Every structure is written in C-alpha cells, then in structure tokens.
Amino acid sequence: MANILIIDDEKSIRKTLSEILSYEGYKVDEAADGAEGFKMFKEKQYDAILCDIKMPKMDGLEFLEKAKETNPDIPIIMVSGHGNIDTAVDAVKKGAYDYISKPPDLNRLLITLRNAMDKSTLVTETKTLRRKVNKTQEMIGGSAPILKIKETIEKVAPTDARVLVTGENGVGKELVARWLHERSSRASGPIIEVNCAAIPSELIESELFGHEKGSFTSAVKQRIGKFEQASGGTLFLDEIGDMSLSAQAKVLRALQEGKITRVGGDKEINVDVRVVAATNKDLLKEVEEKNFRLDLYHRLSVILIHVPSLNDRRDDIPLLVEHFLESTCQEYGMARKTIDKEAMKVLQQHNWSGNIRELSNVVARLVILSGKTIMAEDIYDYVIPVREKKGVNA
Numbered sequence: 001m002a003n004i005l006i007i008d009d010e011k012s013i014r015k016t017l018s019e020i021l022s023y024e025g026y027k028v029d030e031a032a033d034g035a036e037g038f039k040m041f042k043e044k045q046y047d048a049i050l051c052d053i054k055m056p057k058m059d060g061l062e063f064l065e066k067a068k069e070t071n072p073d074i075p076i077i078m079v080s081g082h083g084n085i086d087t088a089v090d091a092v093k094k095g096a097y098d099y100i101s102k103p104p105d106l107n108r109l110l111i112t113l114r115n116a117m118d119k120s121t122l123v124t125e126t127k128t129l130r131r132k133v134n135k136t137q138e139m140i141g142g143s144a145p146i147l148k149i150k151e152t153i154e155k156v157a158p159t160d161a162r163v164l165v166t167g168e169n170g171v172g173k174e175l176v177a178r179w180l181h182e183r184s185s186r187a188s189g190p191i192i193e194v195n196c197a198a199i200p201s202e203l204i205e206s207e208l209f210g211h212e213k214g215s216f217t218s219a220v221k222q223r224i225g226k227f228e229q230a231s232g233g234t235l236f237l238d239e240i241g242d243m244s245l246s247a248q249a250k251v252l253r254a255l256q257e258g259k260i261t262r263v264g265g266d267k268e269i270n271v272d273v274r275v276v277a278a279t280n281k282d283l284l285k286e287v288e289e290k291n292f293r294l295d296l297y298h299r300l301s302v303i304l305i306h307v308p309s310l311n312d313r314r315d316d317i318p319l320l321v322e323h324f325l326e327s328t329c330q331e332y333g334m335a336r337k338t339i340d341k342e343a344m345k346v347l348q349q350h351n352w353s354g355n356i357r358e359l360s361n362v363v364a365r366l367v368i369l370s371g372k373t374i375m376a377e378d379i380y381d382y383v384i385p386v387r388e389k390k391g392v393n394a
Helices: 011-023 034-043 060-070 084-091 108-136 144-156 171-180 204-209 245-257 283-287 295-299 314-332 341-349 355-368 377-380
Strands: 001-008 028-033 048-051 076-080 098-099 163-166 191-195 234-238 260-261 268-270 274-279 303-306
Touching: 001 011, 001 034, 001 108, 011 028, 011 108, 034 048, 034 060, 048 060, 048 108, 060 076, 060 084, 076 084, 076 108, 084 098, 098 108, 108 283, 144 171, 144 303, 163 171, 171 191, 171 234, 171 274, 191 274, 204 245, 204 260, 245 260, 245 295, 314 341, 341 377, 355 377
Parallel strands: 001 028, 001 048, 048 076, 076 098, 163 274, 163 303, 191 234, 234 274
Antiparallel strands: 260 268
C-alpha cells in the first residue's frame, strides 16, 4: 500500500483528497502547512506528495525546494487554485513532477499520481541495478590503516596519477580502484578491469591492445582492446605481477606515449586512460628475479596504497559483519538477523586467511544456516575447522 502525504491549508480540500485516495487503496497522511508537511516528510517515507502552493509558515515552492534537497527521488505534485502558466513552469523547474489546478480533475489527478509513482519505482530500480552492475561497495572500517587509505584516495583521486595497490588476495584491492575512479574527474567515463592472471600469456596483448582481422589464426574480425575501451576513464590492471614480459614492454610504451598499436596493425592509436594496477606479489622481488620490469614498476607506482589483511585490522570485523548481515539478508529477502556478542568475539579471533572475501562468504553461510540470532555455537558448527576447535591453529 503506497503512502501519500497531502499538504494543504484548506481542511476541506485535504479531507476530500484523503477520502478519494483512501478509497483508491492509498494510505494517506495530512499536513496543514508546509512546515508541518516538511517535518512529516523527514520523519516518514512517502511514495508521493500532493502539495498546495499558497500556504502559511512555508509555501509550497519553498517546501518543494527543501524536499528535493533532502530526497530528490520522491515525486511531488503541486496542486493550487492560484496558479498560472508562470507558476506551473517555476514549479516544474524546481523539480515538481507535475502541476494541477484547483479544483482538480480527479481522473487526471489519479492518473498523474499513478504515473509519478511508476516513475519513482523505475528510478529506484535503476539505481539498484546500477549499484549491482558497478559492484561498488562502501569501504567499511574505522581502523587507522583504513582511515589512511580513505584519506589517500580523497587526495589522489582528483588527479591522474597512476596508483599501485598492493595486498593479499581478498583484501579489497578492486574496491580501492573503484573508489579512485568514482571520486575522479573521469567518473563519468568507464572503468575497465583486466585480470592479468586469468588471461593466457599468448592472449594478453590482444586483450589489452586489440587486434586486426587476420593478425593470427583465430582473429576472424577486428577487436578493440581494453586500453581503447577505457579511453576517457580508468583501466584497472589486476594481478599485474602475472603479466608477461612482452606485454609489460607494450604497457610501458602505452604509459610513456599515450599510444597503442593493435596486434597485427601498424597504426598508432591515441588513448587517454588512467591506470590503476594491483598485485598480491612483491614486485621489487619480482624485479630481482627478472620477472618484472623495473621501469614499468616505477611508472605504475607513482602512488602506493597497501591494503592490510583482515587479521591486521580485527577491530573492523564487527562493522564488516553487521554490514554483510544487512546486505545478505536484504539480497536473500530474509528478516534481518542479529549476532550474539560471544559469536562476534569468536569471529574476531578467527584466522582470516581469505580476508574480507572469506568473511563475506562466512556471513552468508551463517545467515542461511543459523536462527534469528547467530550464536557462538553456529560459528563452531559452520565456520571454524576441526583443527582450530582443537586449538591447533586458534
């Protein structure tokens, strides 16, 4: 049942509209002026608002401006008996969904209200889908290392400086890359990810730089590489330490000159990308062992960001657990579950070799298998290996 707020200083108008909308199946609240309406707007979630313009204390246009600043997604339909074309245009410019003159045509009012809520639903669904597609999450934690990373991102993101993100598998290196992109001047452009460890060495150059038709046996058509796809945005080179030396040489040239050449081609193509790289390896050690180019390391590591392991930021585990509990229950359509204090202590003492990725999976497992409250016994039953229970690796 949709919640509708009617704001009008005329009691008879409020009563009439309330009766009609209640009959149509809506749940209706009433406010006698803009100030009262704005207070109710901040305290309760509404699906749509019908608002008069000429009112004491706070008029409709002032309410409209304040409401749009607070929550721009709630559709507001202005209803007034003192209207003219200029007023209607002004209201729509300020963000009103529509403008209806008094006395309102009830059929038009109901249709407008239904369309407004349909649009609001689409906006909400679009935002939800965009978040899922972008896979961008909050960077949860208040420990000193995480606060330092956030501070560094805020300073570095607006620049085009290349960033090298280091840390163990599962600590959230991709999240750092996405935060850098979304807080940069390139946020409207694409962020293209390449997992260098997942692509065979003989195909990595084609993946990065593209290829021309016929350049090799399976090249049946031209392919645009990741560098070109990311032009105007950010290229995230994950597991850069696994890239072949021949591909490293071409990446170095692309960074130096801002140009690439497709495999099998001779035309130079200008590319405008910001490169963020990540690795779980010690690249300087890889340089010593002749597996990684020192000049490329220096090109990539203008800014270094190290993401600590979960074992090095145990104080953040309660915040992360609560975050994963909420998101997992929401994803599975389940009632919000809680976790017992003793269970939380057990999780904080656990050895998180898989870092945040492991913690996220563990919370999902506990949500599915445990009762309304997750207890310490659930941790011992579903999480901690036998050898840890026996104290071998506590």
